[in-house]
Amino acid sequence: MAPAPAPAVAPIPPASGERAKHRPRPVVASSPAPKARRLSGERKVPRPSPRAKRAQDDLVARRLRLANAPTPAGEAAIDPTRRPHPAQTPTPGVTDLVQGIITALRFAAESAGMSAEDIEAKLAAAIAYVRRRIEGDYAVDEFGYDPHFTENVVLPLLRPIYEKWFRIEVRGIENIPAEGGALIVANHSGTIAIDSVMTQVAIHEEHPEHRVMRALGADLVFQTPFLGTYARRTGSTLAANTDAERLFAKGELVGVFPEGFKGVGKPFKERYKLQRFGRGGFVAAALKAQVPIIPTSIVGAEEIAPIIGNMGTVARLFGLPYAPITPTFPLLGPLGLIPLPSKWIIEFGAPIPTDGFGPRADEDPMLVFDLTDQVRETIQQTLYALLMQRKSVFF
Structure with missing residues (x-):
């Protein structure tokens, strides 16, 4: 059998120049088309099996039947592709976290x-x-006192310590005036000087007017990071006559602990024996402002961390007034700084008036000395009386 003749191809007129170079070549109709090559990395898509194709056709037919079915009155046509999903448990988020807290x-x-x-x-x-x-x-005064922070953050944290840990009993709260300036003078003890803080809490919690005691602190307190900021935020300020006089002029209640570091750093064998009250600067400030002086005695603070030794070399190395050794510190490390739960008594004595000494009484050194000695002796005798009444250190 003779082979079929090749199909005739129409002649293409010759082209000249650039047009001739890009002229497409004729394609013979009978020649097979070239297969497209699969790029590297391209996955081959498998053809659906006959069974899968029949299942797809059945699904399309079912959708057509549902779409053409009559819809009951008052109901919308149901689209199988838009059926409501079943209820799912929401993933935990911020709301769940807050609810859990x-x-x-x-x-x-x-x-x-x-x-x-x-x-x-x-x-x-x-x-x-x-x-x-x-x-x-919120407002902060010229000394750095932040009452909003103190009443909403500090006092709620200190109340359990005041009520449950030290179980403080307050006496003579009626001796603190309801308004106007006054000077609280108290003994200082306890190694970590927490007695000033507890006195502030006692006055605020027990006084009918919830007065705030503005404590006067040493320079070291305000030079210590965090402690200085905390002291100013809670109402304390530097132990200087100028600051005390400004507070008296504003009608504030000022607290001073004239023993200073000599009181908090004394050994346990000298407990409840008052140290020297200095030169009586606090008395001079009270005389100048003509505000009453209220002797205050604190029993129980000496036992929270009894000092049985002093690391003098360590104290000098770090510039501290003392480096105490107690039954729990440094033996237990940081846990040794937790105060022992002794039973406290804070007694506010009868006020000593100063408005009858005249406007320049603060310039009389003998009067200042005598009044300082009177305040010190009153506190000392009250301490002895309270110790005789106390049944136990911890109960």
Whole structure:
């Protein structure tokens, strides 16, 4: 059998120049088309099997039947592709975390004997505090005292220590005036000088007017990082007559511990024996401002960290007034700094008036000395009386 003749190809007129170079070549109709090559990395798509193709056709037919079916009155046509998904458990988020924290706080508060109303009030107060701090809706006085921070953060943290740990008994709170300036003079002890803080809490909690005692502190307190900032935020200021006089002029209640580091750093064998009260600068400030002096005696602070030794070399190395050795420190490390739970008594004595000495009484050194000695002797005798009444150190 003779081969079929090749199809005739129409002649193409010759082209000249650039047009001739890019002229497409004729393609013979009977020649097979070139196969497209698969690029490297390209996956070959498998063809659907006959079974899968039949299942797909059945699904299309079912959708057509449902779409053409009559719809009952008052109901919308059901689209199988838009069926509602079943309810799923939401993933934990911020809301769940907050709810968990609130639940935990409520459980802890209920375990402590607080009612649901108290819990809600505490949470509302916390939210209001954060909002005011963010908005800057609070005031700080010229000495750095921040009452909003003190009443909402510091006092709630100190109340359990005041009520449960030291179980402080307050006497003579009526001797503190309801308004106007006054000078609180107290003995100093306890190694870590927490007695000034507890005196501030006692006056605020027990006084009918919830007065704030502005304590006068040593230079070292305000030079210590964090401690100095905390002291100023809670109302303390430098132990200087100028600061005391400015506070008296504003009608503030000022507290001073004239023994200083000699009182808090004395050995346990000298407990409740008052050290020298200095040159009586606090008395001169009270005389100049003509405010009453209230002798205050604190029993129980000597036993929170009894000093049985002093590391003098370490103290000189770090520039400290003393480096105490107690039954728990440095033996237990940082845990040794936790004060022992002794039973405290704070007694505010009868006020000593100063307004009858005249306007220039502060310039009389003999009067200042005699009044200083009177205050010191009053505190010492009260300490002896309280020690005789105390049944136990811890109960």
